[in-house]
Amino acid sequence: MTNPDPAAAPAAAPAPLSDAERDWVHARVAALGGDAGQVHAAPLSAGPDGRIVLSTDAAASAVAPRAAEARLSTRAFEGAAAKGADAAVLGVHAIRVGEGESLVVQCPRGSPVRVVAGALEVAAGGHVALETHAELHVARASFAEDAPIVLVGADGGPGGNGGDGSDGTWGSPDGGNGGDGKPGDPGQPGPGGSFFFDHLSGTLTVVAGGGSGGSGGNGGRGGNGREGGRTSEGGNAGSGGAGGAAGSAGDGGTIVISFRTIDPDATIQPVVRVPRPGTAGRGGGAGHPGGGLYPGKPGRPGADGAPGAEGQPPAFKIRVVT
Amino acid sequence: MTDSAPSIAPPAPLTDAERAWLQARVAALPAGAEVHPAPLSAGVDGRIVLSTDAAASALAPLAGEGGVATFVAEQAHLGAGEALVVASPGREPVRVVLGRLRAEDGGRVVVETPVELSAATAALAPGSVVELIGRPGRGGNPGAAGSHGTPRRPPGSPGGSGGPGGRGEDGPGGILWFGDIRDTLTVIAGGGSGGDGGHGGPGGDDGMESGSRGAAGGSGGNGGDGGQGGTVVISFGRLAAGAAIHPRAQLGAGGRGGEPGPGGRGSERGFPGSPGRPGSSGELAAFSIRHDPREWAS
DSSP: OEEOOGGGOOTTOOOOOOHHHHHHHHHHHHHTTOOGGGOBOSOBEEOTTSEEEEESSTTTOSSOOHHHHHHHHHHHHHOOOOTTTTOEEEEEEEEEEOTTOEEEEEOTTOOOEEEEEEEEEEOTTOEEEEOSOEEEEEEEEEEOTTOOEEEEOOOOOOOOOOOOOOOOOSSOOSOOOOOOOOOOOOOOOOOOEEEEEEEEEEEEEEEEEOOOOOOOOOOOOOOOOOOOOSSSBOOOOOOOOOOOOOOOOOOOOEEEEEEEEEOTTOEEEEEEOOOOOOOOOOOOOOOOOOOSSBOOOOOOOOOOOOOOOOOOOOEEEEEEOO | OBOSSOSSOOOOOOOHHHHHHHHHHHHTSOTTOOOBOSOEEBOTTSEEEEESSTTTOSSOOEEOGGGOEEEEEEEEEEOTTOEEEEEOTTOOOEEEEEEEEEEOTTOEEEEOSOEEEEEEEEEEOBTBEEEEEOOOOOOOOOOOOOOOOOSSSOSOOOOOOOOOOOOOOOOOOEEEEEEEEEEEEEEEEEOOOOOOOOOOOOOOOOOOTTOOOOOOOOOOOOOOOOOOOOEEEEEEEEEOTTOEEEEEEEOOOOOOOOOOOOOOOSSSOOOOOOOOOOOOOOOOOEEEEEEOOHHHHO
């Protein structure tokens, strides 16, 4: 996933950090509660899978968050704590994301993560995917066009369909009711994040939004009543199951983009990803009553599922810090 | 629309830098063009209107580069609840050039036509907004009710279909250039919402005491599509410490489909019409925020 070996770093690695930038990284890591002595010195670049993963899961991460992981484990048992105060801190000198590559920031527990880098360069066709609430602190950030930071919540999964009701039989002439469809999962909210760039250049495109809701499962069909004879009554039809409710779309989250200095001609492009609520499950059809001299009663079709709610769009805030 | 009596505290005179920048812009206009010297402030209706329609405008437009109507004033000040409205009946592009634009909490700049709005200084309190939003589409007309049958002339006639909702207007989009942004620039852009479809008309009653089914209800009209959001470019020479830009894209939502008209009465109720389809939402506005210090420095 990552090649931390400096000897294997690509020729397009970011320019070496200046002393001031190096000091900036160490000071920022320390200010955020991390260990400045653990800042990863070699430039990070993607491995054969095209990914650089920064995670609180040491087994998955290009930079092992040893101290942070210990804190996270402890705090996971403690439960609630301030979101920012809980964040793991991952410090690196330089990150280069090439064409078709990605920098992925994640935390299996969903806790916030703070990444501090001296230099971050994202080439055209590369992207940064923030899968958990993250803070990016970068001394020198450069983004090509078509090199976005993406903060989009995961889409909700679909609900399962309800089973069909059983048809009536000799000993049990009534059809069974169809099962209700399961509701679709809601789309996850966008993780949101905060970016602090000491100097920003290029075209910073930030794509944010909630995940789309999953579709509700369809209700099962009602079972048919058994046919009656000249003397026996027809079986009653089963009713259709209700459709599952559609999953609601996730909210977009809040994205704060801060910089101290910015290149002339640098551009910031906030892009809203519009999530959609899922499709409501359709109610199952009613079964047919058993015929005969004394026909059974008809079943009722199931009700369609409730529609999902729209998500709130993300809020972008762009500001200068001193 | 405009009044010489300001509703808020009199503004401070322009700084030398603001005045120099403004004069440089005026120099590019045809000879004889002058800057409106008095601060623009809202009248009793709470509005300052800058329009290519001279009868409605606080300032007469100047012919700028490319023949674009251009309005130039030293300052515009918006108090709470007041609005600077930039309009053009034909939706032609216009330019607005100000030495300083100041808005208090609750003040609004309402852009109704494609615009290039530039100001040396924009001092915009949190809670003030610059809006570039299309107008909503009109609601569809309801369908006519079917006529009732009579014993001599059964049956009733079906209800009329509801009219379609109008399409939401596209967001005007524009270029906002500010030399120095102070406080919080909030820009809301988007297409107008589509109009709702009209309700279907009710079907006429059969009119026979032991007649047949009532007439069918009319179909609901389709909802209008939402307007496209447009493109908004925000350029700034300097973002003051603590200042912020809040771009907000507002979705031009599709209109709701009209309700179906109910069937008329008879020995059996007539069939209802079919509901109208909802309109499609428009694309969100695209924002591009640029640092462009050169014009401010020139």
